[in-house]
Amino acid sequence: MPCKPLLLHPWLLLCLLGTVSGLPAANFTSEYELLRALPAGTLTALVAGGEPDDQGLVGLQKQHHTWYESGMQRGGCWYLIGAAVANDAPRAEVAWKSVATTFAHQLEDGGFLSNPNPSRNHVQSFDERVETAFFYLQELGHAILVVRASPLEPRFHDRIAALEPGIDRACAFVQTGYAGIIRRSSKAANRIFIAAKAFGLCGKVLNRNDYIATSARLVEVALGLRDADGVFIENGGKDSSYNAVSLLMAQVLALHQPNPKLSAALDRAMLWERSRILPTGEVLVAGNTRTGLGQEKGFDGGIKKVNYHEVALALVYFSQTHGDPEALQVAEKVRLWEQRR
Numbered sequence: 001m002p003c004k005p006l007l008l009h010p011w012l013l014l015c016l017l018g019t020v021s022g023l024p025a026a027n028f029t030s031e032y033e034l035l036r037a038l039p040a041g042t043l044t045a046l047v048a049g050g051e052p053d054d055q056g057l058v059g060l061q062k063q064h065h066t067w068y069e070s071g072m073q074r075g076g077c078w079y080l081i082g083a084a085v086a087n088d089a090p091r092a093e094v095a096w097k098s099v100a101t102t103f104a105h106q107l108e109d110g111g112f113l114s115n116p117n118p119s120r121n122h123v124q125s126f127d128e129r130v131e132t133a134f135f136y137l138q139e140l141g142h143a144i145l146v147v148r149a150s151p152l153e154p155r156f157h158d159r160i161a162a163l164e165p166g167i168d169r170a171c172a173f174v175q176t177g178y179a180g181i182i183r184r185s186s187k188a189a190n191r192i193f194i195a196a197k198a199f200g201l202c203g204k205v206l207n208r209n210d211y212i213a214t215s216a217r218l219v220e221v222a223l224g225l226r227d228a229d230g231v232f233i234e235n236g237g238k239d240s241s242y243n244a245v246s247l248l249m250a251q252v253l254a255l256h257q258p259n260p261k262l263s264a265a266l267d268r269a270m271l272w273e274r275s276r277i278l279p280t281g282e283v284l285v286a287g288n289t290r291t292g293l294g295q296e297k298g299f300d301g302g303i304k305k306v307n308y309h310e311v312a313l314a315l316v317y318f319s320q321t322h323g324d325p326e327a328l329q330v331a332e333k334v335r336l337w338e339q340r341r
Helices: 010-017 031-036 042-050 059-064 070-086 089-103 126-148 153-176 178-185 189-206 209-223 242-256 260-275 308-322 325-340
Strands: none
Touching: 031 070, 031 126, 031 242, 031 308, 042 070, 042 308, 042 325, 059 070, 070 089, 070 126, 089 126, 089 153, 126 153, 126 178, 126 189, 126 242, 153 178, 153 189, 153 209, 178 189, 178 209, 189 209, 189 242, 209 242, 209 260, 242 260, 242 308, 260 308, 308 325
């Protein structure tokens, strides 16, 4: 019988192993159980911003009442994850609107309609269309796997099955752009992990070993994008926001596609990340290469800031997989700091 630390007592398992470092994700029965073990309200607070409107639009698209691109819809998948973990069927139905709306914009080539937006005010190139597609797919595959392990699976079983051909076509579209992913993202490790997560989790959803193999290849690329301190490189250096994005994406992927080499790398990258978080929850930006200092613009056209939401989520996953309650406390401080900004 497999070990079930989330159903028994995580500290007992840690004592038996003698260390919290590199605790294998395979010891957990499912990501659903991992998230269900969180304190009440923690996940709900972190995913609330992904609630779609009546049109099924999320985030900036919801704010502007218009469709831009598929990648902006990924918050709706997080909203679905939160609903599944809470066993909240009405909220899950609201979340599913965002999925249906996204696939209503799928084109014949398998990609999705991409329109000019505040940060990309031009007709998007093939590589840009590939990128926004895998940004969405990584969270969609994630949400489906959580739903499948939850009590809501029967409610969504047929809808997920009906969606699988579209997911397959979208993955095949992204696969044709593999060279561009490497070319565009070789200086942005987080994007490599996002693409790896898309292939790995959608590959699991579809039971497609070829997509899972592509995911493994991308993970190897990303592991080569680290500096001497084990921090994932962004635009030639360290970035306290994007290193956390890499940590989040890779931790979720590792829950479904365990990789000891990746887990060890994530432990090291998290050491640096936590050194950049003040006791107040503020994430330091001094020395960042991409965020917090006016270096780049975000989707809304404004200056890119630290993604506190994903920093907090990275800490939440680390806490649950490592039996580290302090990391969960830091995550809550990070979330509250974002609210005060």
